[in-house]
Amino acid sequence: MKVPLLDLKPQFSQIKEKLLPKLITQMEQQAFILGPAVEKMEKELADYLGTKYALGVSSGTDALLIALMALGIGDGDEVITSPYTFFATAGCIHRTGATPVFVDIEPDTYNIDVSKIEAAITPKTKAIMPVHLFGQSTDMNEINAIARKHGLSVIEDACQAISSQYEGKMVGNLGTVACFSFFPSKNLGCFGDGGLVSTNDEKLFNKLKCIRVHGTEAQYYHKTVGINGRLDALQAIVVSEKLPYLESWSEGRRKNAARYNSLFSGNKNVVIPVQRPDRKHIYNQYVISVDNRDELKAFLTSNEIGCAVYYPLPLHLQECFSNLGKKAGDFPVSERASKTTLALPVYPELSPEAIDFVAAKINEFTSRKLEKSAS
16 A cells, blocks of 8 residues: 555645635736735634734745744844744744744654743743644743743744644644644645735734835835845635635544554554643644654655655754854754654544555564564
8 A cells, every 4th residue: 555645636626626716716817916905814723723823934944934034033033942943933033133932842742842931931032942842732821921922023933734723722823823724734735835824913913014025014115124025826716615614624633643542552662642631732744752753754765665764964953054063962952853743644534444555564563673673
């Protein structure tokens, strides 16, 4: 059996009939940048997230950058975040002229270890940027309490977590501002790059909106130096068409994750994802941890099972951040995660038989390795 890590064709087949005529109509109008389609999507997403405002932008990366810029973060400032995440999280902090300050992660959720945040705060700290990694929220009550105590903004990096919840409340509605990605592989993805920023702060929203179009409030009159962060109308139409399916797709991932968890329940060599009781995990990735990760990955690949490593080198050890003066051993939990974690197929259309096959191969491999080590 061949099992891809992700197959988006079944998802497309569900929306194709209704979506294509809308895309063709938009193309016939020859209207492609922002406009009514983007405004419609923004309202739908604000309603879905429970926020007052939502702003469509060009990518999840630009969502993070625009959020930082709107908060006035720049040269000499510090932003606390995780070293175990996609590059854009820290890359956008750096691009503003600020310094990413890393805090290690929890060993089970892979989210930032909240108990270590306060020790990293300095007079230069302006914000905390928690990452809701792999589709599960960080401990936002504790983070917000720390932020209030020290007068800091909270930027939710929710690029992997749309439809995830914390204490019954949607991520994206838990901090000062939140950022989402519509990259095609996300639970809610478009047909290219796209993103969203959400907030309940009207003044901040107006800044975000201005920055999105080169800092203009009126054409050719620039209030500030912004970026070209506009969202294409065609991408907004795709997101709008997919949004009604999002809950069922996320539940499909949760169901598949539960099946994996059951199949791995007797295998002590496979550490399965942890879901905190006050959270709804939507499994943008289903990530296991095994000691011999690279060997397992090669074995699965040889059996035509898709899998992926997120992230093989934590950010504090990346060459581009060598100026921060961090070294191996500074964030041991992140470093271990980079060596042991492996993402498995979990997309909602994945069949039970495919999940059973993947789990059987992993159980076979890990039991064989255990027998070898015992002998």
